[in-house]
Amino acid sequence: MKHQKIFLLLSLLFLFSFNEIKIKDSLVKAQIGKMPIFSNVVYTGNDDIYKNNPLKSDEFYTPILQGCxxxxxxxxxxxxxxxxxxxFAMFPGVPIFHSKDLVNWTDLGGVLNKVSEFNPHDTGxxxxxxxPGITYNPHxxxxxxxxxxxxxxxxxIIVKTKDPMKGWGSPIKLDFNGIDPCIFFDDNxxxxxxxxxxxxxxxxxxxxHRVIKVWEYxxxxxxxxxxxxxIIVDGGVDLSKKPIWIEAPHLYKKDGRYYLMCAEGGTGDNHSEVVFVSDSPKGPFKPASNNPILTQRYFPQDRPEKVDWAGHADLVLGPDNKYYxxxxxxxxxxxxxxxxxRETFMLxxxxxxxxxxxxxGLVPLKPKMKMPNGVIExxxxxxxxxxxxNFTFTENFTxxxxxxxxxxxxxxxxxxxxxxxxxxxxxxxxxNIKEVKPTSTLFYRQQHNNFSFTSTLDYKPSSEKDLAGIVCMQSERFNYVFGITKKGKDTYIILERTEKGESKVIASAKIEINKNIRLQVKATGxxxxxxxxxxxxxxENLGGSVSGDILSTNVAGGFTGALVGLYATSTNDAYAE
Structure with a gap:
């Protein structure tokens, strides 16, 4: 009898534990079910400059890489x-592209793609x-x-590979200060x-006031x-004129002489490219008499189809044996x-x-150029x-x-x-998107002034701390959040503007989601x-037409371009009103 009671007690305990596990498992599954699922993302660019400048069969557009x-x-x-x-703080670090003809490019991802070796988790x-600089050493x-x-x-830091298609070695820390390094290999x-x-x-x-230095490697x-x-350049082309921000140097050798090409004037309205020559890689370097060799600083600010801030250049011998x-x-x-x-252009x-x-390069830049001789398509x-x-990018995440x-x-x-x-x-x-930490946001670069970005979202937030949707971001201190959250028992859609780190919900609406919701951001300039x-x-529009000022480097500062992201957080602080 005693054994039967013990057996019965153990059976009850087992059933209780089993049911408790099932309940916990159900709760976990319920929580997982509440995670946001995005599908059918469509990005469409529709800029007038491409409509007004259709391509001929032997032409291609520049910039060759649109967006940041x-x-x-x-x-x-x-x-x-x-x-x-x-x-910058985007991951992976240092995007890399491959081409056979300088016209058609394949995206290979990022060079620095191991977080154990490159971890910008706490940076703006x-x-x-x-x-970056990239150089092939034939020796x-x-x-x-x-x-x-x-x-x-x-x-x-420097990384190496025999084949960029197959990845890169680990970063090697180099013992010098400064920025914008580039490596050059001489004929010997x-x-x-x-x-x-x-x-x-x-x-x-x-x-x-900056200088260009050279080291033997x-x-x-x-x-x-x-x-x-x-030091091989002090200040720039003419120190007496107080040139600013001589930077981004590249060394080349042609016909037995050494050429040093640099950016000068800062990366804004005064940006330019200048060049120097020497009989030795260690100087002395003499500036060209016709500097700058590339700039857009001399032209009216109100010119149509404006391209500006040109500089920070590199040269390569093209497939037609001509330089680009x-x-x-x-x-x-x-x-x-x-x-x-800042986008990547070519001339x-x-x-x-x-x-x-x-x-x-010394006249207002045009949006298209001739393909190199011999490039067929x-x-x-x-x-x-x-x-x-102009193009449409569709992503179904399949x-x-x-x-x-x-x-x-x-x-x-x-x-x-x-x-x-x-x-x-x-x-x-x-x-939160406003923190200087890794965020659970999948980003896409804004690549047109006129664009739409639409996504379907399946999501039911549990509390006001939960939010998922779209973010338009210039930085952690300047952004728009457009998403679904909770207020009490009700579901709301909200639009929040953050400027200089100060946030304000500018519109919200109570909604009922039966299956899913489609979200869209559309920009016209x-x-x-x-x-x-x-x-x-x-x-249905939420918040009317809002200014993209906070999504510009003019207002937000910094060096990046605007990003559009699929965003989710469990520490939302944008509350419906």
């Missing part, structure tokens, strides 16, 4: 071209990593990517690094040779604000004389090549390998996303509209 892809650097091995850009959006059949990292005490195999730095202590003459041990550094230059520039909107950020370069000159936006001009255009901020996207049968599920971090559709078709 600044500070381009380029190299060549045989028929293969590789180009890298700045990424305009820090992280920027101004050891190795590619080198060198860059300045503003995170984790890394400073200037000897290596040199040039970079921007401050003048020697006590020798700074004015605000913005030890290829066997991957380090600069101590004591080999030398890649450089950054901006295309402001109707209010002369820079929302897309042919005439190097038939002593110095290289960007063809049409412009395939941009087709067959896996990066799109160009492929396990997500398009590289989707990026994280301060950390990998893989930390918070999973592809399900229903779409892309985002696991909300306990982090500086005018942004946020809308939602409960039946999937009929969009």
């Amino acid at each position: 892809y600044p500070d381009p650097a380029i190299t060549r091995k045989g028929d293969d071209y590789y180009m890298v850009c700045s990424s 959006i305009s820090q992280g990593v920027y101004a 050891n059949d190795t590619f080198y990517m060198i860059v300045t990292a503003f995170t984790g005490g890394m400073g200037n 195999g000897k290596g040199y690094i040039v970079h921007n730095d401050a003048p020697d202590k006590g020798k700074e003459l004015y605000e913005g 030890d290829l066997a041990n991957d380090k600069v040779i101590p004591g080999s550094d030398k 230059g890649v450089f950054l520039g901006i295309r402001p909107n109707d209010k002369n604000r820079v929302n897309m950020g 042919p370069v005439d190097w038939s004389g002593v110095f290289p000159v960007f063809e049409n 412009n395939k941009t936006g087709k067959d896996g090549f990066f799109p160009n001009g 492929s396990e390998k997500l398009d590289y255009r989707w990026i994280g901020l301060r950390g990998p996207r893989e930390n918070f996303i999973s592809v399900t049968k229903s779409g892309l599920e985002i696991k909300p971090f306990a982090v 500086d005018s942004y509209q946020f809308s939602y559709a409960l039946n999937g078709v009929d969009f």
Whole structure:
């Protein structure tokens, strides 16, 4: 009898524990079910400049990389071209592209894609990593990517690979200060690094006074040779005129002489590209008499189809044995604000004389150019090549390998996303978009002044701390949040504007979601509209037309362009009113 009682008691305890586990499991599944799932994202660009300038069969558009892809650097091995850009706190770091003809480019993702080796988790959006250089060394059949990292005490680092298609080695920390490094290999195999730095202590003459330094590089041990550094440019082309921000240096060798090409004038309205020549990589360097060789600073501010801020360039020999230059520039909107950020442009370069000159680089830049001789077809936006001009990008999240255009901020996207049968599920971090931490937001660069970004969202928030939707972001201190949250027992859609870190809900509406909701942000120049559709078709505007001022570098500052993101958080502080 005693044994029967014990058996009965144990059975009851087992049943209770089993049911408790089932209840907990159900609660966990219920919680998982409440995670936001995004599907059917459509980005459409519709800029007048492309409508007004249709392409002929032998033409392509510049910028070649639209949106925030600044500070381009380029190299060549045989028929293969590789180009890298700045990424700041976006992840992965240093976007890299491949081409066979300088027209059609394939996105290879990011060079710095291991968070254990590059971790910008605590940096502002305009820090992280920027101004890379990329160089192929034929003497050891190795590619080198060198860059300045503003995170984790890394400073200037270099990574290597035999094949950029197969990934890169671990970062090697280099022992010098300054920014904008680039590595050069001479005909005899000897290596040199040039970079921007401050003048020697006590020798700074004015605000913005910088110098260019050169170091000899030890290829066997991957380090600069101590004591080999030398200032090769002081201030810029003409120190008596107090030039500012000589930076982004690149060394080249042609016809036995050494050419140093740099940006000068700062990255705004006065930006330009200048060049120097020497008989030695360590100088002395003499400036060209016709500097600058590229700039847009001389023209009326109200010119049509304006491209501005041109500079920060690199040169490469094209497939037609002619030189081409890649450089950054901006295309402001109707209010002369820079929302897309600095983009990557291209021009042919005439190097038939002593110095290289960007063809049409000293007249207002045009939106298209001739393809290099021998290039048969412009395939941009087709067959896996990066799109160009006006285009529509549709993402249904049906492929396990997500398009590289989707990026994280301060950390990998893989930390918070999973592809399900229903779409892309985002696991909300306990982090707000306004914090300087990795956020659970999948970002896409704004690539047009006139665009729409629409997504279908399946989501039922549990509390006012839960929010999911779309964010338009210039930085952690300047952004719009457009999302679904809770107030009491009711579901609300809200639009919040954050300027200088101060947030205000500018509109909210009580809604009932039966299945899912479609969210849309649409920009016409500086005018942004946020809308939602409960039946999937009929969009209702929330908050009217709002200014894109806070999404511009003019107002927000920094070096990035606007990002549009699929956002989720479990620490929402934007409450419905």
